[in-house]
Amino acid sequence: MRDHERLSLDIPVTFRASTGGFRKGTLTNLSLTGCFIRPVRKSDIDGWVRIRIHGRDNAGGEGPETIETWGFVTRLEEEGFGVHFNWIERNNLRRFGEFLLHYAPDSPAVRKLLEVNGASFQFLSPSSGTGDCSVNGSPLEGGIIENLLRESWSSFLEHSPSHFFDGMIEWISGLVVEKEQAPPTFDWCSDWFFLGNSPQIHEIIQKIQIVAPSGLPILLLGETGVGKEMFARLCHELGANRPGPFLPVNCGAIPYELSENLFFGHEKGSFSGADSRNTGYLEAAAGGTLFLDEIGELPLPLQVKLLRVLQEKKFCRVGSVREVPFDARIVCATNKNMKEEVLKGKFREDLFYRLDGLSLRIPPLRERISDVLPMARYLLSKITKNGNLPARTIGPEAARAIHSYHWPGNVRELHNVIYRAAIIADRPEIREEDLGLPIEQSSQEKPTLRELREIFEKEIVLESLIRHNGNVARVALELEISKPSVYHFIKKHKLPTSFSCE
Structure with a gap:
């Protein structure tokens, strides 16, 4: 944070920590890489913080757009806390550059920051000092943004927590070795993950590669069947070599009366029929990744308990007062609009903010049509x-x-x-x-009537064979035909009689 000159600005800001909603404050001592925030009310802040920077005249529509970014709390003081920015979205960084030009167009620090390779300050209009920073309708373009991104990340790595830094070193080292040997591939996960050529998918993977080592919660959004679990597993595999398992849990398939027992586990004798200690999902995922699929289906009472676990990093088994440490990465997925679920009162706002570290929308197949045929062949x-x-x-x-x-x-x-x-x-x-x-x-x-008959005949017999794993006697009983007839159809249509679940 000290690598860049700070600007003495007092700018409205809202922020939220790992739990709870957004709170108000004032942003001061702003630089490319961080700031100091004075909360309106005293707040206990630690770790990752989501920040929204609002222009002073933004409400009137004349100021710059609201900027959102993640930051990591680097120091705590009586009047507030210092934050180091973690820029991920280029568009947000572009808006940040426009923000600096809007509030300090004549500042030598801003001018120096936004110069690229010694180039002149060409994107400022001749009327510098008016706050108009447009040139041909595009205030900040590629080279400047790339330069800002590199500088901010360089500073972030220098001041980042050791576990994050170690994870980034390992990831970058892997990329270097991979580049020396062959073009970047995902051969190591080709048995369960199809990469494809879609720019959308490659952008998602780039974000996962950046965020995975940090342990930041990830929320995967997308329609049913887009493969959210595969991306969740990728988050686990690209993480900082966690020794624990990847544990998927379908929240929509858990009966409410069993949910607490399944998540927290229980002690022997804690209720009738508890003949032995049972390990719950939270404990079984220790050192690994807990993937909560269909998180929007989680019952409200369980949401409260899960929020406390994520906040306190510990829990108790059913029937016990002994605390068990929780050490697992959380990745969630849903096909619902979670903000609407929050407004409807079906999902807790504080838990949503806790889980929404990085939201990634997995596009449906119709939006990545170039991948469909290669995926079919795969x-x-x-x-x-x-x-x-x-x-x-x-x-x-x-x-x-x-x-x-x-x-x-x-x-x-x-x-x-x-x-x-x-x-x-x-x-x-x-x-x-x-x-x-x-x-x-x-x-x-x-098709002709005869062709339709052949198709349906083949499909009906095949589906029955699959259901009964090739048992001809059961197929004959289900279709109310003789066993010789079943063998006749198998031979006629060259149908298999043994099947795999893959």
Whole structure:
């Protein structure tokens, strides 16, 4: 924070810590890398802080936009606390540069800060001093922002906590070694994660790589089936080599009456039927990552208890007063709009702020259409390999149908379609009819009555075989046909009789 000259400004600011809502204060001693905040009311602040910087005349619409960033508390004093900024979003950093120009356009410190490679201060309008910092409608552009980002991160690493710094060193070292050996890849997780070529996905991964070593809570947003659990696991794997497990928990599938026991565990004899001590999710995830899927479904009473655990970093098993330390990284996911859930009173605001360290929206397949066909081929290779099925390829017509379909069920639907096609296909090349996509959504011509009969006959027998894991007697009983008829259909349609869950 001391690497850059500070500006003596008194600017309205709101901030929130790991728990609770936003509180008001005044920002002083501002620099590129940090500031000092005087709260309106005395606040016990520690660790990460979310900061919103408001312009003095912002309410009138004439000042700069509100700026949001994360910061780490570096010192506590009687009248307030010092914060070191952690700039992640380039747009917020651009707004910060505009903010400095708006309030101190003639400041030598600001001018020096926003110079790039000794270039002149060209983005200031001729009427410097008026606060107008536009040039051709774009106040701050690429080189300046990149320079600010590099300087701020350099200072942040210098003053960051040791565990964060160590994690960043390890991550950067890994990138250097990887670059020396080969272009950056994710081969180490190719068994369960598909990278693809989507710029949106690459941007998400870049943010995860930056934040993962810090232990900052991550909230994954996105529609059902987009693969949020895979990104949660990536957060775990890219973290600071935590020795503990990656423990996924579906909050929507937990019965309320069992929720406390499942999360906290219980002691022997704590209730009728408790014949032995049970380890809950919070304890089982020690040293690793606890992934809370569908966090919006968590019952309100349990939200209160979870908030306390996250705040105190300890908990008690059911039937015990002995405190157990909580040491796990929290990653959450939901397909709901959590801000709306908070307004409706269905989710606690303080817990939401505690979990919303970094929000990442995972885009649906229809927004990353270039990835759909490569992902289909990736899934097909994985399914045939794990299921001991014959090698398959995706034919041209099937490829066009996959590319044109809108995939409302996202990755989960794509996996199910490819899995089904890999089993149904009676030749090495998967055809469009093997996919079973809705006829009106595909490009194939309308089938004949005989073709429809063949398709449905094959599907019905195959689905029954899958349900009964190839047991012909049970299939015959379910379909009310003879066993010889089942064998006839298996031979006719070249259906498999053994199945894998992959």
